[in-house]
Amino acid sequence: MTSLENKVLQCASGEKRLNPDELRQYFGTYAERVVLAVLLEDAEKKIVIEHFPLILKKLLAVYPNLSLKLSPNLSDQTQFTYIRGAQTLNISATIVDEAKAHSPYGIVVHSDKAENLDKILFSELYPDILAPKQTEQIVEKRGFFTKLFGK
Template sequence: MTDINKTILEKAAGPTRFNPDEQRRFLETYEERVIASCTLEEARDKIYLEQYSTILTDISDRFHPVLVKISPALDENSQLQYLKKTKDLGLVASIVSNDCRHSPFGLIIHTDHPSGISPTDMNLQYPNLFEKKEETASPEKKSFWKRLFS
């Protein structure tokens, strides 16, 4: 029979987790399960929010199940927009606990088994979606006098 005091102390300390530092860094999942990720700054960027559905659709075609973890450090508006877009695609998303507030990631898209994806950065996986649209500079208009004397 186990000692009741030992059992009480173990239960009071919370659930036992394998590699808790890695789980806090990757928003309550393991690194090998991550399919795609983006930093907090990138998750706040409007272009990531616009391309999010496209990325999630592509990932859900290749992996099953697909789960999304959203950082508690994102502002509420961004959190709700990512949640809504994920739910619209019929996938599961959750905002993780405040234990993960110091994670550098804003979004983690993962599965329940090792994914084998490296690198997981969305910028590197989908470079064509995040190309900065360079504004085409209009040719400089020459003044009347420059046109006349050139």
């Protein structure tokens, strides 16, 4: 009976996790373990989905034990695409659905140990992928006489 009483007392006194808000934000891992975090709206973009396997491969070369955690707010097709890409690289992928979680992230890639990285946001690490390509228009310089005579 004491184990039941202990269980009731533990549940009544609240969570036993250290820093539960941080754990909810990063899908059950601590911020110091995160190596890449993609915002929910960015994770749905086609350009991010296309570049993600290459990015995972580069991260795997630097951090050998990675895990991928996905938001349940991503579409099913997007979740499946990310999971399939992670599995080809032997990276465990999980969809984390916690009741009280309000995470702004769609994807969190983390290591099994503390990495303490300053920049983890996808938009900070890979701004050239998210920024639209601006084509430079070559303006032909016309000289004075060309303008005057129209040739």
